[in-house]
Amino acid sequence: MISLKSSGTFTGAGVLTAIAASLCCITPVIALLAGSSSVVANFSWIEPARPYLIGLSIAVLTFAWYLKLKPAKTSVMDCNCEPTKNASFLQSKTFLAIVTVFAILMMTFPLYAKVFYPKQKVQATALAVVDNKQQVKFTIQGMTCEACEEHVNNELSKVNGVLAYKTSYATRSSLITFDKLKVDEKTIETAINKTGYKVKSYDFTR
16 A cells, blocks of 8 residues: 555655756756856756656656545554554645645746846947947857756856847857957857857857
8 A cells, every 4th residue: 555655755756856857947047146157067968858857747746646635545444443643744735735836836947047037238339330240150069948048148248249149049059249349259159158058169150
């Protein structure tokens, strides 16, 4: 027979898989808040397994709820048994509900990760009036979600001379326009690498 303790085990497994599913998107935010980017790209390998981890988390939590809600079996011999001890809070429906909400928040984290990033500063110089514009497409290794895009854009917004940028985790690239009299591609590459992701190559588009 599966006990309440087993139910608690499934609850813990469910929340751990939910966290693991979004670890690749959570670490950029943690790195930004902590001021350190050294571990950001270390979890990018999780991204291909994300759908499976989400599915596993949902399955485990569903089973935990099944164990919690199914009627307890009784026996005619139970009348002579000692009273069962009250379940602890960690084995309660309230705790399972809290864990389930937390797991949902973790699994959907990439959808609202942008709110944790500071608003990027607006470049003072309009693109139309810059005579020394240069546009370069940087291929970036390690980006896995929109949170990664925001992390890269946040660093680019700090670089003096960068006029515009369009970063995409889907294409693993960032198209950057800059004033070549103020900054060069090597400086921009260094800024991107500070995020923990790595510039694999770059190409001049014009």
